[in-house]
Structure formats: structure tokens, C-alpha cells
Amino acid sequence: xxxxxxxxxxxxxxxxxxxxxxxxxxxxxxxxxxxxxxxxxxxxxxxxxxxxxxxxxxxxxxxxxxxxxxxxxxxxxxxxxxxxxxxxxxxxxxxxxxxxxxxxxxxxxxxxxxxxxxxxxxxxxxxxxxxxxxxxxxxxxxxxxx
Numbered sequence: 001x002x003x004x005x006x007x008x009x010x011x012x013x014x015x016x017x018x019x020x021x022x023x024x025x026x027x028x029x030x031x032x033x034x035x036x037x038x039x040x041x042x043x044x045x046x047x048x049x050x051x052x053x054x055x056x057x058x059x060x061x062x063x064x065x066x067x068x069x070x071x072x073x074x075x076x077x078x079x080x081x082x083x084x085x086x087x088x089x090x091x092x093x094x095x096x097x098x099x100x101x102x103x104x105x106x107x108x109x110x111x112x113x114x115x116x117x118x119x120x121x122x123x124x125x126x127x128x129x130x131x132x133x134x135x136x137x138x139x140x141x142x143x144x145x146x
Contacts, residue, residue, distance in 0.1 A: 034146035086125025
């Protein structure tokens with residue numbers, strides 16, 4: 001009897017701890033876009049050499065929905081989607097970067113910090129910037145979302 005109670009208790013704990021995080025993170029404005037930059041972002045290449053130095057970023061338009069931004073903080077690389085996460089995809093929802101602020105071209109001019117992905121004061125909507133995975137191996141920065 002003790003074994004049965006123990007099995008039921010462990011089963012209950014296991015089932016109660018599992019949850020589907022996908023539904024809580026799904027953004028209806030940004031469809032999933034699977035990509036992998038592979039070895040194309042190499043800081044030895046002139047177009048990406050600024051990523052060797054802290055505080056610099058590069059916009060790479062070939063990946064993501066409207067491109068990606070890769071930022072080097074000095075201790076790590078961060079990558080985010082360049083589409084306003086609080087708008088349906090349209091021409092004005094493409095973000096532009098000035099300093100560390102990404103700004104939407106739509107009439108509400110939503111703004112986001114590319115260091116944290118967080119929305120700035122005055123931004124409308126519930127979503128932060130969509131982050132992408134980053135791996136670094138020597139001079140290669142791999143950004144992917146799959």
C-alpha cells in the first residue's frame with residue numbers, strides 16, 4: 001500500500017510540475033522563423049569586425065523576419081529580431097537601431113533596449129524583443145532559432 005501511495009504521489013508531483021511554456025511565450029505578431037547563421041558571422045571579416053569591441057552592434061538583414069541585430073556587451077553576445085514584437089508584420093514594423101535603442105517606424109514609435117530586449121517607457125504592447133540563441137566559437141558567432 002505504501003508503494004502505491006508513493007507512486008501516486010510521485011506521479012502527481014511530476015504531472016503538476018510540467019507545463020507548456022510555448023503558449024505563454026507565443027507572440028501572435030511574429031511567426032516562427034527557423035534559421036541558423038552557421039559560420040557567416042566571423043569577426044575576422046571586415047563587415048563584422050566591430051563585434052570584436054564591447055558596445056558595438058551589427059544589423060544582419062539576411063536572417064530572421066526583418067533582420068537581426070547582434071550586440072557585444074563585452075562579456076557576451078546578444079541577438080534579437082528586428083521586427084516590432086507589438087505589431088503585425090508590415091513595412092513600418094521593421095526596427096532601426098540608434099545606439100542601443102531599437103525604434104519602430106510605425107506611428108506609435110515603440111522603442112526597445114537591445115541590451116535587455118525590454119520595451120522603453122511609452123511603448124505600447126505586452127511583448128519584449130524576440131531573442132535568438134547565440135553561440136561563440138573563437139571568431140565565429142552563430143545565431144539561430146531552431
